[in-house]
Amino acid sequence: MEIAVYGKGGIGKSTISANLSAALGAAGEKVLQIGCDPKHDSTRLLMHGEQVPTVLDYLKDTPLERERIDAVLGEGIYGIGCIEAGGPRPGVGCAGRGIISSFEFLSRHHLKEKYDIILYDVLGDVVCGGFAVPVRREYADAVFLVTSGEYMSLYAANNILRGIRNFDGDRYRRVAGIVYNERKLPGEDGRVQRFAEAVGLPILVKVPRSGVFGRAEEENRTVMELSDCSAEQQVFTRLAEMVTGSLTLYGAAPLSDEELEAAVLLTERTKAKKEDAPEEKPAAAEENISESFGTEAAAPARPPLYGCAFNGAAVTAVHLQDAAVIAHGPDACAFYTLQSITSPGRKNLFKKGILMPSALHPNFESSGMGAAEAVFGGMELLTEKVKAAMERKPGAVIVLSSCVSGIIGDDITAVEELSTSEIPVIALRLDGVLAGDYMEGIRQCRFTLAERLIDRNVTKKDKLVNIVGEVNISGATEQNFRVIRDLLARMGIGIHCRFLNETSVDKVRNFLEAPLNILASESQDNREMEAFLKEKYGCVFLDRVIPTGFEDTADFLRQIGDFFGCREKAEEIIREKKAAYDARIEALKPVFSGKKMLLTTINANIDWLLGAAHAAGMKIVWVGVLNYLRTALCVTNHPEYCEEIDEEFTPGLVFDKIRDLQPDLVITNYTTEPEQGAYIQESLPMAPEAGFNTALSVLERWKTRFENREVKEGDWKNDRELFEKYFA
Numbered sequence: 001m002e003i004a005v006y007g008k009g010g011i012g013k014s015t016i017s018a019n020l021s022a023a024l025g026a027a028g029e030k031v032l033q034i035g036c037d038p039k040h041d042s043t044r045l046l047m048h049g050e051q052v053p054t055v056l057d058y059l060k061d062t063p064l065e066r067e068r069i070d071a072v073l074g075e076g077i078y079g080i081g082c083i084e085a086g087g088p089r090p091g092v093g094c095a096g097r098g099i100i101s102s103f104e105f106l107s108r109h110h111l112k113e114k115y116d117i118i119l120y121d122v123l124g125d126v127v128c129g130g131f132a133v134p135v136r137r138e139y140a141d142a143v144f145l146v147t148s149g150e151y152m153s154l155y156a157a158n159n160i161l162r163g164i165r166n167f168d169g170d171r172y173r174r175v176a177g178i179v180y181n182e183r184k185l186p187g188e189d190g191r192v193q194r195f196a197e198a199v200g201l202p203i204l205v206k207v208p209r210s211g212v213f214g215r216a217e218e219e220n221r222t223v224m225e226l227s228d229c230s231a232e233q234q235v236f237t238r239l240a241e242m243v244t245g246s247l248t249l250y251g252a253a254p255l256s257d258e259e260l261e262a263a264v265l266l267t268e269r270t271k272a273k274k275e276d277a278p279e280e281k282p283a284a285a286e287e288n289i290s291e292s293f294g295t296e297a298a299a300p301a302r303p304p305l306y307g308c309a310f311n312g313a314a315v316t317a318v319h320l321q322d323a324a325v326i327a328h329g330p331d332a333c334a335f336y337t338l339q340s341i342t343s344p345g346r347k348n349l350f351k352k353g354i355l356m357p358s359a360l361h362p363n364f365e366s367s368g369m370g371a372a373e374a375v376f377g378g379m380e381l382l383t384e385k386v387k388a389a390m391e392r393k394p395g396a397v398i399v400l401s402s403c404v405s406g407i408i409g410d411d412i413t414a415v416e417e418l419s420t421s422e423i424p425v426i427a428l429r430l431d432g433v434l435a436g437d438y439m440e441g442i443r444q445c446r447f448t449l450a451e452r453l454i455d456r457n458v459t460k461k462d463k464l465v466n467i468v469g470e471v472n473i474s475g476a477t478e479q480n481f482r483v484i485r486d487l488l489a490r491m492g493i494g495i496h497c498r499f500l501n502e503t504s505v506d507k508v509r510n511f512l513e514a515p516l517n518i519l520a521s522e523s524q525d526n527r528e529m530e531a532f533l534k535e536k537y538g539c540v541f542l543d544r545v546i547p548t549g550f551e552d553t554a555d556f557l558r559q560i561g562d563f564f565g566c567r568e569k570a571e572e573i574i575r576e577k578k579a580a581y582d583a584r585i586e587a588l589k590p591v592f593s594g595k596k597m598l599l600t601t602i603n604a605n606i607d608w609l610l611g612a613a614h615a616a617g618m619k620i621v622w623v624g625v626l627n628y629l630r631t632a633l634c635v636t637n638h639p640e641y642c643e644e645i646d647e648e649f650t651p652g653l654v655f656d657k658i659r660d661l662q663p664d665l666v667i668t669n670y671t672t673e674p675e676q677g678a679y680i681q682e683s684l685p686m687a688p689e690a691g692f693n694t695a696l697s698v699l700e701r702w703k704t705r706f707e708n709r710e711v712k713e714g715d716w717k718n719d720r721e722l723f724e725k726y727f728a
């Protein structure tokens, strides 16, 4: 049988545990007592004052292959096995995790199998996951709550019931009852009695306030070994008989804070408040929430977080190619993040031949926190990692904290003190998911690096631009970058820093050398970044983002030409591109002329498509705009191209419109059910190609579908050759 004795720190649970073990041992039971309090004094009386080495201290210094259970197992009175889990130094690491590591060690060595009764002596103030381990069903068969009549002690007992309720719901009964450790306070009996009644538990025994306990402590003995205290001994003998006899077990029914106050303190205020309060949800329904996950009805009320801030920041920071990025956490977090960095790189290389160096060879490493660091703190390990990275002379060291390092309280900002004038060490306290989701990690990384790295004292150079806010795991980003880079190169303009994409610490430091900045795309995060750079560094931004489609690209080049005094060159490029564009549009006309297009879109600029489709002779019969962002972004500057624009459509309306208007081409992300051959369905690209030819490449792909409606996948995608090269 396994028993967990829980109680508030200092309430006397270790004394009670040791005396109960002694009573059980005296009755001939083979008993193992496991102290789960970082104070590690649970078994002191059983060992007559001798200290057993704690499991955690032992594990810290002992490699796995040299572990021995007898190194931490003491033998106390009546042959009682004595174990102390121990804990880290105060203020570092995680004592709860320490208990988990200790229990793993004990089960590796099958220690419990040698005993009849296992007694866990557990601190009940902190009911984090680690301290709650003994209460899990794989451990405790029965739980004893030790409490005095002090309010905080009863509060802790109630908290323990909450923890048990969390594990058991109302399906299991594992609480044996209350061990009342008397303090002789006024009104104490009544408080404990009322609490017991309110939570529906019996008071198993009352341990009287007695000088005998102090005397036994001084002698480092249990009261069971003294010769003149039969009354106190009888209490523990009775408790031991309950354990070996037939214990009645109860379900945990914790009180709300108001109920606890009302029951224990009899406060009029809280009673009145409770009467006025609306009826509360039953505790069982609240605590069983995890069981209902996965069903539609019990979906969480708040929107889910996608990814973690740690991951988002890592994906961004690795684009400083000469930096060393250190993930402070377990290898598992780094591995998962490494996959998310490298998979777009591999995919784009194999599928499209696009090289993304930061994604293929990320400058990213793990601090490699293990169980020992999770328990004792990981700052020493991190400091060593940062020093080793600095030996390699990177442009900067960037440290990111994961959930584990955050939970155990590692203050990673301390490593910033290792910074030198050449190598700044920048710590981002994200604590995994605590700082937010993936996008928040990207945001924090960009802002921190802009703030910490950009140098104000640089001289501006002519004909240089920075690009700010590219989505840095997308292959489309690289394609678009090349299109814009090549157009600007023809105007004699270079791209200085891509913030943050395939760049370097040096380029970020000299960011202000470029007199003009271009936002990569329209988003709230990008606009915030623009505002920050304008305000902090006086940066100048073009008032349009990287362009899509002919008109947009032409205007973009004109603006840049005006800024750098090379408008004529811009016009020359536009004239040349226009001739080629018109020729390709002419080639599309035989296929598209007179065809009806129906299109649904979210609220974004689709002029790049409408202009080209109109020029190719299509009739745009209906545009449905799903303005779920409720923004003021325009859909088109050319409503004259469209027969009807509906700004508040519903999915049902799409089907009605298809039936009524009989389009040849339906552009939508909704699943529709065309009669065979009635129309072709396509969707708009999520990231349209930048530059003059955005619409041409889309229309030319659609053209192949009109020309041969039976094309097989693998032909029109044009990927069979690549597939066979890499996978066949």
Ligand code: SF4
Pocket (backbone or CB within 6 Å): 307, 308, 309, 310, 311, 329, 332, 333, 336, 401, 402, 403, 404, 431, 432, 433
């Ligand atoms: S930091 Fe947290 S959320 Fe992110 S991978 Fe690690 S454990 Fe998961």
